[in-house]
Amino acid sequence: MSNRSLRAAIPALVWLAIFLLLPVVVLLTAQVEASDISRVLTRQSTWRIAWFSLWQALASVIATFALALPLTWFIGRHQFRGRGVVRAFASVGFFLPSVVVAAGFIALLPTRLHVSLAAMIAAHAYFNIAVVLRVIAPRLETFDIGLLAAARTLGAGALRTFTSVAWPAMRTAVVSAAGVVFIYCFTSYAVVRTLGGVTRNTIESDIAVRAYAIGDLGGAVVLSLVQVVVIATVVLLGRALARDAATAPRRTTLTLTAAAGVRAIVGAVIIVATLTVVAAPLIALAISSLQVGDTWSFAGWRSLIDNGAVAATPESAPAAATSAFALVDSLVTSGRTAVLAAIVALVLATGLARTVVRLGTRGRWLDAVSMVPLIVSPVTLGLGLVVTFDSGWYDWRGTWWFVAVVHSVVGLPLAVRVLVPVWRNVAPSLRDAAAVLGATPRQRFIDIDLRLLRPALVAAAGLVAAVSLGEFGAASMLSRSGAETLPVMIARLLGRTGDLVRTQAFVLATVLVVACVSALLLVESGARNHSHPRDNTHA
Amino acid sequence: MHLPDVVPSRMRRTLPRTRRTLIGLLVLVTLTAAGCAQDASRSQDNGGADTSTNDSTVTTDAPVTLTLLAHDSFTPSETIFDAFTADTGIVVRVVRGGDAGAIVTKAVVSAGNPEGDVLWGVDNTLLSRAVDANVFTPYVTVHRDDLDAAGVALAPDGVVTPVDSGDVCINYDKQWFAERRINPPLTLQALASANYRNLLVAPSPLTSSPGLAFMLASIAEFGDEWTQWWTTLRDNGVLIVDSWSHAYYSHFTAASDGERPIVVSYATSPPAEVIFADPRPTEAPTAVAALTCFRQYEFAGILRGTKHEAAAQKLIDFLVSRQFQEDLPLTQFVWPSNRNATVPQEFLDYSLRPENPLILDPTIIAARRAEWLDTFSDVVLR
Amino acid sequence: MLDVVDLTVRRGAQVVVRRADLLVKHGERVAVHGPSGCGKTTLLHAIAGLLAVDTGQILLDGVDITATAANRRGIGVVFQDDQLFPHFDVAENVAYSLRVQGVARRERRRHADDWLERVGLGGFAQRTINSLSGGEAKRVALARTLAASPRVVLLDEPLTGLDASLHDRLLIDLRLLFDQLQTTVVLVTHDRDEGAALAHRATEFSALLRE
Incomplete structure (x- = not known):
């Protein structure tokens, strides 16, 4: 059995070895000398920065759960009209590039809060709502509420019911989500830089300063190793907490209840509150797109539409922004990359997750390996890729598909994170039932596993596409040809003088928000349409 | 009773299989790594002898595509390279690689094996880092005498060419x-x-x-x-x-x-x-x-290791030609390096030099x- | 004819079934009794091919199927907790064995309607699994198993957990159905009355063991 399942993980492992391990090793051997290691490790600021990265990340995890759990619970446990729409909207923050979210926060917050620990942690929480929602809700959906009732009737108190029944069943998903959020916040870079201010540095932002501003590549690479060690330690501790999760009660059936009565009211309050938080910075962006300086104006939107022809004529507003044509071009470029990255990551993650699940506790090392792309410094990986894939037939730098390949590597851990807890919940006895009805192993995989995993697969694809569209981490470190991507365009416009230019940046940010929400809604509806209409088990 | 050992035998097979798979994986990775190392050393050899490298690449009639590496703020008018392509047959592909610090760092780590043929946007605060790492192949542009003398003086021997300030x-x-x-x-x-x-x-x-x-x-x-x-x-x-x-x-x-x-x-x-x-x-x-x-002066330079050096030289000439330079003030809000370039009146009206x-x-x-x-x-x- | 010879099955290190023999003739229905946890279910799963056997042989109509994969044994199982597929509707559950053979949807549906009629669930084709009562789910599970035309049907506590009136009605229906189809059945249950009502002969699980 295990040789079979290991085979399924091999494509993903090879992929990670080639596009993650190899570049880092090549960069390491080329740039780091022994003196760099002692220099970095003995510098006092290294440990101050590491400590700050650690505690702000833990604080951000708590903030994220506080913000996201109520909605996650409600969506995970209840069936109601517009469920998919709510889920799509609530996830949008994760899909947006940090430059856009930071701009939204700045547009929203009073000046004195622009640079503060609170703003920074709030932005981290904002970004990661989607992670909690998408990792934990699918687990909640298949959680047998009858178990709770059973425990209660056997005389267990509320606390005991929770600790003995609910928590063991939820533990993997919760620890899984917390781990991902922790890593994202620990390695946060753009948000720390923009909202945290210049005196607050995470290891990742220090790596960027060392590599780009100071030109101390050896120091930067050593710091990225320090980062790997610190994160790995914390994550392994977390996984020790989730140890016996594989023995948690299994239940495959969707057990959603209809939201009615008091629950409907509670749900409405949660939904409205969460969506208000999610929407506020985005609405602030949209409002900013309708202002030039202090006055209301459609000039930003107008310039987008009729800017194509005026590039070279100094009499009219120059083409500092972009034409609608170039905008469509960049949306197509980003979309194409995102789709390819999502497909590749999904195929690889499915194989890897299958193996992790099949191996049970013996698969834990594999589970840990799948997380590695998240903890490797994007700056380091980006530079490693530049020096590794640099000549002959494998000089792939600057091609659009290489960007997608790297996006698939960075997105893989998220996809695995979403798939594993749900897959663990697919009862093996259903596969047995299919087997005695004549289904071959392949048919069992397609008819049972893949069908039951569909919501998780959709969620995973969405997250990978988000990583790609938002140009997360190493994705933003790659050189790219062709149309500027929207995040790059927005960052550039925000970096220039002129009210109209700034307004155009907000126009593009608004377009990006609308594009992301539409894409999310499309994915949600796609998930529904593909299922056999009579298969609807949510009723 | 020949049947009972179905499961044990399957389990026995597992270990060797797993190991074989892992070994295969390692071999693959090692081969790839070895290939890279080999290529890296080869390119360094080339780099050491860069005076003798390919200067004759554009002798064929096949259209050359040049990659112009630039920072994210490089935003000339969309059609600006059309005239250059019409004149020379050389197609220009713009590749953006982050801010100025990022593109210089990437150019440094890939010196001799560059991501593109020409780099736009190294400035005087970063220049020496790139020059010290032997990133560029010198070229003295035909427009040299028209360029801002102070800018030219910062890059003697034409290691790079000042494009704007x-x-x-x-x-x-x-x-x-x-x-x-x-x-x-x-x-x-x-x-x-x-x-x-x-x-x-x-x-x-x-x-x-x-x-x-x-x-x-x-x-x-x-x-x-x-x-x-x-x-x-x-x-x-x-x-x-x-x-x-x-x-x-x-x-x-x-x-x-x-x-x-x-x-x-x-x-x-x-x-x-x-x-x-x-x-x-x-x-x-x-x-x-x-x-x-x-x-701040910005420079453009030919990246050492390009396979299209002659074409890259033509592109450098174009980047400091009047036509390209006159596009700069209103698309990127910088002063042209070419003193013959006409600067738009509104730019002159409100700017201080x-x-x-x-x-x-x-x-x-x-x-x-x-x-x-x-x-x-x-x-x-x- | 099902012939189990000197069968030993382990779960991990523990021997759960030790040297069991069982002979069931064509069309015969045998009830196996025993307290819960004695290894009845393990025996059924081993016969069905869901568990690998340690030593011993399973012969079906004289052919050794000990090493044959579960999906090619032609042995049907009605699981204790049904194991209906929650993501398919009732009809698609019942016709699943036809689905894996590549039978067209329309044909599958006709077949499913047919079988649902026979188990007394006409009109249930488009119902979702979650909407079924315990008795209905059991009937669907039975229809699903029989629709695959298995050579032997294994029933694991088929009537456990149903309330009295449902229990009796299903018992009668099962018996009529099996009589009509001449199905070969192995039934494990802790309820002797149930065994007596459904099977031609009953045996204690412990009596199957050589030691």
Whole structure:
């Protein structure tokens, strides 16, 4: 059995070895000398920065759960009209590039809060709502509420019911989500830089300063190793907490209840509150797109539409922004990359997750390996890729598909994170039932596993596409040809003088928000349409 | 009873299989790594002998596609390269690789095996780092005598070619000072005065290119005393933020709800305030303190290891030709390097071009920049 | 004819079934009794091919199927907790064995309607699994198993957990159906009355063991 399942993980492992391990090793051997290691490790600021990265990340995890759990619970446990729409909207923050979210926060917050620990942690929480929602809700959906009732009737108190029944069943998903959020916040870079201010540095932002501003590549690479060690330690501790999760009660059936009565009211309050938080910075962006300086104006939107022809004529507003044509071009470029990255990551993650699940506790090392792309410094990986894939037939730098390949590597851990807890919940006895009805192993995989995993697969694809569209981490470190991507365009416009230019940046940010929400809604509806209409088990 | 061992035998097979698979994986990875190492060493060999490398590549009739590596702020008019392609048959593919620091760092690590053929956007604060790493192949452009002499002097022997320049200066909100009948600060020394307590916002040199220029301006002005000046500035309530845009659009009174009427920005910010406003005002709301300006030059160079050196030389010539240079002011808000290029009237009307900007030798910058930045962190960002 | 010879099955290190023999003739229905946890279910799963056997042989109509994969044994199982597929509707559950053979949807549906009629669930084709009562779910599970035309049907506690009236009705229906189809059945249950009502002969689980 295990040789079979290991085979399924091999494509993903090879992929990670080639596009993650190899570049880092090549960069390491080329740039780091022994003196760099002692220099970095003995510098006092290294440990101050590491400590700050650690505690702000833990604080951000708590903030994220506080913000996201109520909605996650409600969506995970209840069936109601517009469920998919709510889920799509609530996830949008994760899909947006940090430059856009930071701009939204700045547009929203009073000046004195622009640079503060609170703003920074709030932005981290904002970004990661989607992670909690998408990792934990699918687990909640298949959680047998009858178990709770059973425990209660056997005389267990509320606390005991929770600790003995609910928590063991939820533990993997919760620890899984917390781990991902922790890593994202620990390695946060753009948000720390923009909202945290210049005196607050995470290891990742220090790596960027060392590599780009100071030109101390050896120091930067050593710091990225320090980062790997610190994160790995914390994550392994977390996984020790989730140890016996594989023995948690299994239940495959969707057990959603209809939201009615008091629950409907509670749900409405949660939904409205969460969506208000999610929407506020985005609405602030949209409002900013309708202002030039202090006055209301459609000039930003107008310039987008009729800017194509005026590039070279100094009499009219120059083409500092972009034409609608170039905008469509960049949306197509980003979309194409995102789709390819999502497909590749999904195929690889499915194989890897299958193996992790099949191996049970013996698969834990594999589970840990799948997380590695998240903890490797994007700056380091980006530079490693530049020096590794640099000549002959494998000089792939600057091609659009290489960007997608790297996006698939960075997105893989998220996809695995979403798939594993749900897959663990697919009862093996259903596969047995299919087997005695004549289904071959392949048919069992397609008819049972893949069908039951569909919501998780959709969620995973969405997250990978988000990583790609938002140009997360190493994705933003790659050189790219062709149309500027929207995040790059927005960052550039925000970096220039002129009210109209700034307004155009907000126009593009608004377009990006609308594009992301539409894409999310499309994915949600796609998930529904593909299922056999009579298969609807949510009723 | 030959059947009972189905399961045990299957389990017995497992280990060797697994191991075999892992070994296969390792072999694959090792081979790939070996291939890379081999190529890297080969390219270094090439690099060492770069005077003898391929100069004859454009002799064939096949159309050449050149890759122009640039920072994210490189935004010429969309059709600007069409004329070049029509003249030479060379197609230009623009590849953007992050900010100026990022593209230079990437060029350094891939020296000799470049991501493209020509690099646009290394400036005088980064130049020596790239030159020391042997990133470029020299070329003296046919337009050399038309170019800004000070810029050319920074890059002797044509290792790179100056393409544009701009000044980073103290900008202030004219109305704010007029209303309060206070004189705006005209020198760096003045900024340390108590009159300007809590009025200045500046981007950090660690994360922002104008922030770095401003720090270098203070070094050019005060020499070794620069840290004392920053200490005074810090005690005088200077606000340091991560980026220019944050300084300008969150804290500068003329451009935001902020509370600081003095900002580190560009000499071209006042014309931008006019040209990119709707409706356009008759005069700029902001002004520049000319004596505080630090000049940034941007350069383009041919990347060593290109397979299209002759074509790359043609592209360098085009980048400093009048046609391309005249596109620069209004698309990227910089001054052209080619003195024959006509600068749009509105650009001239509102811009200030300081006569004697502050400047530092790139080699000194390269030698001491890390030390200066560490000092700045310690003194100002405590 | 099902012939189990000297069968030993382990779960991990523990021997759960030790040297069991069982002979069921064509069309015969045998009830196996025993307290819960004695290994009845393990025996059924081993016969069905869901568990690998340690030693011993399973012969079906004289052919050794000990090493044959579960999906090619032609042995049907009605699981204790049904194991209906929650993501398919009732009809698609019942016709699943036809689905895996590549039978067209329309044909599957006709077949499913047919079988649902026979187990007394006409009109249930488009119902979701979650909407079924315990008795209905059991009938669907039975229809699903029989629709695959298995040579032997294994029933694991088929009537456990149903309330009295449902229990009796299903018992009668099962018996009529099996009589009509001449199905070969192995039934494990802790309820002797149930065994007596459904099977031609009953045996204690412990009596199957050589030691």
